Amino acid sequence: MKAQASQNTVEDGRNQNAHDDRESVRKGAWPPAARLSAGLLLPAAWWLLYTNLLPLSLFLTGALSGVAGFDPEGHFGKSLGFFIFETPKILLLLVLVVFGVGIVRSFFTPERTRAVLAGKSESAGNVLAALLGTVTPFCSCSAVPLFLGFVTTGVPLGVTFSFLISAPMVNEVAVVLLFGLFGWKVAAIYAGTGLCIAIAAGWVIGRLKMEKHLEDWVLELPPGGPDSGEERMGWAERVRYGQDAVRDIVGKVWPYVALGIAVGAGIHGYVPENFMASFMGKSAWWSVPLAVLIGVPMYSNAAGIIPIVQALLGKGAALGTVLAFMMAVIALSLPEMIILRKVLKPRLIGVFAGVVATGILIVGYTFNLLF
Amino acid sequence: MEIKVLGPGCPKCKQAEQVVREAVAESGAAATVEKVTDVMAMAKLGVFSTPAVVVDGKVKCAGKVPKKEEVKGWLGK
Numbered sequence: 001m002k003a004q005a006s007q008n009t010v011e012d013g014r015n016q017n018a019h020d021d022r023e024s025v026r027k028g029a030w031p032p033a034a035r036l037s038a039g040l041l042l043p044a045a046w047w048l049l050y051t052n053l054l055p056l057s058l059f060l061t062g063a064l065s066g067v068a069g070f071d072p073e074g075h076f077g078k079s080l081g082f083f084i085f086e087t088p089k090i091l092l093l094l095v096l097v098v099f100g101v102g103i104v105r106s107f108f109t110p111e112r113t114r115a116v117l118a119g120k121s122e123s124a125g126n127v128l129a130a131l132l133g134t135v136t137p138f139c140s141c142s143a144v145p146l147f148l149g150f151v152t153t154g155v156p157l158g159v160t161f162s163f164l165i166s167a168p169m170v171n172e173v174a175v176v177l178l179f180g181l182f183g184w185k186v187a188a189i190y191a192g193t194g195l196c197i198a199i200a201a202g203w204v205i206g207r208l209k210m211e212k213h214l215e216d217w218v219l220e221l222p223p224g225g226p227d228s229g230e231e232r233m234g235w236a237e238r239v240r241y242g243q244d245a246v247r248d249i250v251g252k253v254w255p256y257v258a259l260g261i262a263v264g265a266g267i268h269g270y271v272p273e274n275f276m277a278s279f280m281g282k283s284a285w286w287s288v289p290l291a292v293l294i295g296v297p298m299y300s301n302a303a304g305i306i307p308i309v310q311a312l313l314g315k316g317a318a319l320g321t322v323l324a325f326m327m328a329v330i331a332l333s334l335p336e337m338i339i340l341r342k343v344l345k346p347r348l349i350g351v352f353a354g355v356v357a358t359g360i361l362i363v364g365y366t367f368n369l370l371f
Numbered sequence: 372m373e374i375k376v377l378g379p380g381c382p383k384c385k386q387a388e389q390v391v392r393e394a395v396a397e398s399g400a401a402a403t404v405e406k407v408t409d410v411m412a413m414a415k416l417g418v419f420s421t422p423a424v425v426v427d428g429k430v431k432c433a434g435k436v437p438k439k440e441e442v443k444g445w446l447g448k
Binding site for chain 1: 379381410411413414415417418419420421433434
């Protein structure tokens with residue numbers, strides 16, 4: 001009897017342990033050894049895959065052409081080869097960068113950003129707001145509540161706009177796609193000019209003293225809410241934050257990326273060279289404003305639009321025109337303006353759209369002149 | 372108990388509402404859950420980042436999806 005009782009206790013103890021293990025696995029708290037090996041193995045696997053993508057994709061295209069019987073150098077073969085190489089490349093880059101940016105974002109909260117900006121004067125505030133806009137995490141549809149929070153805690157209106165313009169425009173997905181498809185120069189130019197537009201447009205809106213064009217109920221709001229009790233994060237939590245960001249963002253955009261690259265691949269293989277030159281080329285002065293006009297009502301995911309645009313560039317479209325189009329699609333969207341209408345009077349929305357569009361036009365023309 | 376989940380309707384806001392509803396159901400607390408999508412109403416509650424959860428007029432969390440255990444804690448279970 002006694003032996004059996006102790007046996008039971010041992011059994012219970014073991015079950016308890018097993019239960020604890022399961023519990024910790026469920027919560028994502030891996031044992032240190034597993035965490036260390038995952039931390040070493042995953043980057044190694046990533047690097048191996050990334051550096052061998054070209055031979056892998058060539059091999060795959062070759063093998064497929066043998067099976068399906070098409071010419072790997074023909075229209076279809078070229079398009080397919082482009083798709084097989086570019087899609088995993090962009091997705092790999094996205095996973096890496098979104099994870100990294102996720103970790104950076106775990107150090108920022110909208111409340112902290114707001115507190116930093118509340119005490120700032122205009123010019124320095126515009127620069128800071130544009131920079132913080134790129135790293136402060138907030139869900140896209142929070143833009144209006146965030147706007148209210150900024151304005152009611154005494155962040156100047158122009159500074160608030162710098163933040164609101166840079167946040168969607170200079171985002172990691174757009175920059176990764178530009179880097180992957182155009183190279184680091186274009187990605188840097190895009191991020192740099194995007195920041196400049198956000199800073200300048202916010203500054204101009206501040207100069208225009210538009211405060212009275214906020215909806216009246218906004219001005220009657222009590223000063224901004226208190227800090228929602230901020231929690232300190234450990235590194236394990238920050239890593240999890242990065243993983244969540246990957247799941248959220250890459251999980252959401254990958255179909256657009258694949259679709260965009262597929263369309264881009266089709267253009268690469270089938271559309272004749274210099275096809276775009278006549279209406280998106282440098283010589284057509286009206287191409288930049290036209291690109292902006294077409295871009296505004298489009299509320300496309302940057303992820304889907306950039307590969308298509310890259311293919312067009314290869315067919316003779318001018319870089320400035322292409323940049324202007326992309327910025328217009330991403331930074332000025334009709335749905336966003338409809339939401340903003342709840343807090344801004346029409347005149348301020350008009351000024352916002354006008355100032356940003358002017359900035360985009362300047363960027364478009366400048367690049368068409370320089371390159 | 373009166374719980375309000377605030378969010379204009381993005382995926383994260385829906386997720387927050389679901390977590391809250393599950394937590395209420397699992398803990399068996401007597402609470403009503405209401406979704407608030409109007410920006411003006413949110414601002415008046417003093418919430419400027421979404422998703423947010425307000426329990427009996429007090430802002431419990433803002434700017435993130437709460438964990439189910441946290442919600443149960445607010446319910447006093």
